[in-house]
Amino acid sequence: MDKIQVGIVGTGIYLPKDIMTAREISKATKGVWSEPAVIDKLGIIQKTIPSKDPKKDGTQEMGALAALDALKNTGIDPLEIDVILSITEEWKEYPLTTSALYIQDRIGALNAWGIDVQNRCCTTVSAMKMAKDMLVADDEINVVMVVGGYRNGDFVDYADKDMSMMFNLGAGGGAIILKKNYGKNSLLGSHIIADGSLSRTAGVAIGGICNPITPANVDEAKKSLRLLDPV
Structure with a gap:
């Protein structure tokens, strides 16, 4: 049997219109971080932040908008999608709702089933590995969408100097479409390690x-x- 190849067909993105500048971050830290320090040491010139309207820039909705952008960019029919792996964060419009199924309905991927994947900053990498493994192992799966929204920056306390490594948390959505035997943009492989003592x-x-x-x-x-x- 020939080796199965998995390729990236294309991507989609959604970014809110509102931004927070380095100067505004500096002000929020109450002088602990200067504007030049935010730029030079943290590498933040500005970042996207969600609209105050939760329905506009909700976590699940931003994922859906990124998914629609990916479909537009690739020409993939939503009915071709077999599985949706949602990387949408747990902080979302309504707790205990399944983001993958919200996105499935929102984009019209009626033939797809979906699950939510949670692994914080490693979620996308984990989902990409899962997507490839599923495409290789299951004859009935040919197209997988990895997609999600994010706005954990809502929880950042800029007055907490211990959390400066989180000042870059912004908001937005992203989507990746992978296809079996696509022939290019090959996902070559991955290896993941973890240390649960830091969980x-x-x-x-x-x-x-x-x-x-x-x-x-x-x-x-x-x-x-x-x-x-x-x-």
């Missing part, structure tokens, strides 16, 4: 089972991305 080093401190939102902490919860277990 709770950073995260949103308020809003989960261990520390639910209450009337007393509701304001803090909105900006509670923290180092939970500093290394």
Whole structure:
């Protein structure tokens, strides 16, 4: 049997119109970071931020808009898509809803099934590996879309100097379409390693089972991305 090749057909993107500049980030840190330091040390000149209208730049919706852009750029019929691997973040319009299925319905990919993949900054890499493995292993899968939206920057507390490595978190959506035996743009391979001992080093401190939102902490919860277990 000939070796199965998996290629990237094309991509799509969605970026909100609103931006936050290095000067605005500096101001939000209350002088801890100067504008030149934000630019030179953190590498941020400006970043996209979501509209205040959650329906316009919701996490799932931004993923759907990126998916539509990918379909436009590639000429792929949404009915050709067999699987949608959603890399949409957990911070989304409504908790416990399946982002892959929202996007499936939104773009008209009626023949596709989908699942949500969560691995923070490694989600896209993980989903690409999963997509290739599925395309190689399953005769019934020929086209996979990896797609998602992101706006975890909502949780950044710019007054927390320990979280400066998160100041770059912005907002947007991206999509990648992969096809079996496409013939070019080959996904050659991947290898993933993990260290579970760091799984709770950073995260949103308020809003989960261990520390639910209450009337007393509701304001803090909105900006509670923290180092939970500093290394």
